[in-house]
Amino acid sequence: MKKLIIPAIGLIVLIFSGCKDKNVKTASPQITDCIVSQEGIDSLKLDMPKAALEKLLGIKITLKHITVDDHFFDTVQAKYKNMDVRLLLQEGDSLEVAKLSSIMTSSPLCKTSSGIRVGDEKIKIIDSYTANRIYADYEYETYPQRSKTRSTVAVTFPSSEYERRIAIIFYLEKNKMTAVEISNTYEFD
């Protein structure tokens, strides 16, 4: 009898410890980084039609301007993989009502393939894109007065469409990255 008690206790301890581990795993699901590229953020891709976007996000997007009034753009706040994202939709063509024109987030879960994320410095961003045309400037407060602290670094990519330029725009406060936007059109002004 005594011989059986020791293995039985061991078995009980093992079962309980296994249960504990399972509980830990379910309590904190693993969060992975989302990669930012000139195509978009993770599965959120530029030029995505509204219907595909609704399917991906699991929401219904109600347009307030496109096809409603004279404006060609609508802004939508949404959640994507635990991140707050601001989506800009632009009027589509005859096949699509609207398509994704820009994605913006300040989530620290987003990073570029070279590892740039919220908190990184301007010089690191510039040095990561040596083959691209980069525009580093300060945001206008009241034109032509520029902010002393809020700046942007726009890394541009040529597009197949004539004169259209895609950009990853890094927003900075005192030279530290605070947000990122991927836009299907960029014009330096």
Place this chain on the structure above:
Amino acid sequence: MKSSLVFLLPLILLIACSQSEKEKEKEDPKNLNKAYVVSFTGMDSLKTGMTKAELEKLLGMTIHLKHIGIDEQLTETIEAKFHGQDVSLDLASSSEEAIASLEGVHTKSALFKTIEGIGVGSGKEEIIRAYDQQVLILTEEDMDSTISPPGRSMVITLAKADDIHQSMYFVLVNKKVVGIGLEPTPEFRDRE
């Protein structure tokens, strides 16, 4: 013979030392007193907007135009000497009276520096830090074949913060400035 050699050797050494000191002074980027200041409006007394006649007076030379007012080309580049240094002058067609005016200036001389001390020999990071509050355009494209050496080089354009149509630029090879110039900001040239 031996005694004259003893006197000659220190003399040669002295001359060599003073020459290398002079060279060092020339190359020292902090030595702004001997540098000509480059600003958004020009290089020292060479100012953008100067007419052909004003340029001829300043440079002490006659400018013979080969295109402006002769064929359909509205711009041309003239090679000249200014303060004994080689400069390229970009002339653009202007009013009938002035014929042509100075639109841009380029030089590879280390004697021309911005007020912040940026010029030939400065590094990429140095430029970014010096103009942290300014508008910068960085590109690897070979924008100007007259100043860019063969192969891939980098151009950092510094646009004037309150008038981004005016800019100065730095041509870099291996992250070091090899040329400095002034021109209308390329992004707006085609839009106007």
